[in-house]
Amino acid sequence: MDDCCSAGDGSNGRTGAGNERYDTVFDERFAERIARQYTKRGLTAPERRIVDYLVDEVGVDGARILEIGGGVGELQLALLERGASSTVNLELSAAYETTASRLASEAGVADRMTRTVGVDLAERPDAVGAADIVVLHRVVCCYPDADRLLSAAADRATRALVFSHPPRNLISRTGAFAVNLMMRLVGRSYRGFIHSPEAMVAVLAAHGLQPDYRHRDLSWCIVGARR
Known part of the structure; x- marks a missing residue:
């Protein structure tokens, strides 16, 4: 998850500090x-599906991309x-920034990528401008209020939004319980969540x-939606 202040207007521009809840886990x-x-391996299978959906079904030529919690x-x-023209990344953990900057520079696209740390989009939905496409991969399960987060993200998307979430079953619920118990025992505030898929799509x-x-x-389950 992401952001602080505003997305800025410079390439790889970084503002704000991280959030302790996420910094200690996503370090x-x-x-x-x-x-x-x-x-070594390129995109994961869920990431390839997200890209294929956006490229083949939505179209990304010249598109402005906003990713919530894009990690590296x-x-x-x-x-x-x-073919996308530019990207903005909102991140609540500051720990990704050095690595993300290196990857962007190696790919020769640092001038087309903007990164912002510390702004909670659900709390401050106007802190970043609209984008053609909004992406949330492995994010809603890290956030307590999926409705507010997806509402804010949807209002930023002028053409399409795609997000992923864990399947809601006994295995995922048991896994989330185990992770949250471990976090509680070691004194960390991070918690994982298994939200209702139907409720998220309804948002x-x-x-x-x-x-x-x-x-x-x-x-992972992937949902793509268009206007």
Whole structure:
């Protein structure tokens, strides 16, 4: 998750500080691990599905992309390569920034990527401008109020929004319970959440986005919606 203050107007512009709840879990080691996996293997299967949906069904040529909680920015790099014009990343953890900056520079697209740390979009939906496409991958399960987050994200999307979430079943609920118990025992404030898929889709519909893509596997479900 992301942001602080505003998205800024400079390439790889960074403002604000991280959020302790997320910094202690999504730290520099985590960011480097994700970057190594991306460098060696490319996008994960869920990420490829997100990109394919946006490229094949929505169209990304010249599109402005807003990603909420994009981590090291691998989805943004893929969308820029496929023709998107620019990306804005909102992040609540400051720990991704060094690694994300390196990946953007190596790809030669740092001038087309803006990163902002510390603003909670659900709390401050006007802190960032609208975008053609809004992406939330592995984010709603990290946020307590999915309705508010998706409402704010939907209002930023002028053409389409795509998000992922864990399947809501006994396995995911048990996993979330175990993680949250561990976090409580070690004194960390981070918690994971398994929100209602139907309720999340209903939020998008209430904000004028009609779901036209849904994929479910054992680990991640993906929902795409367009105006």
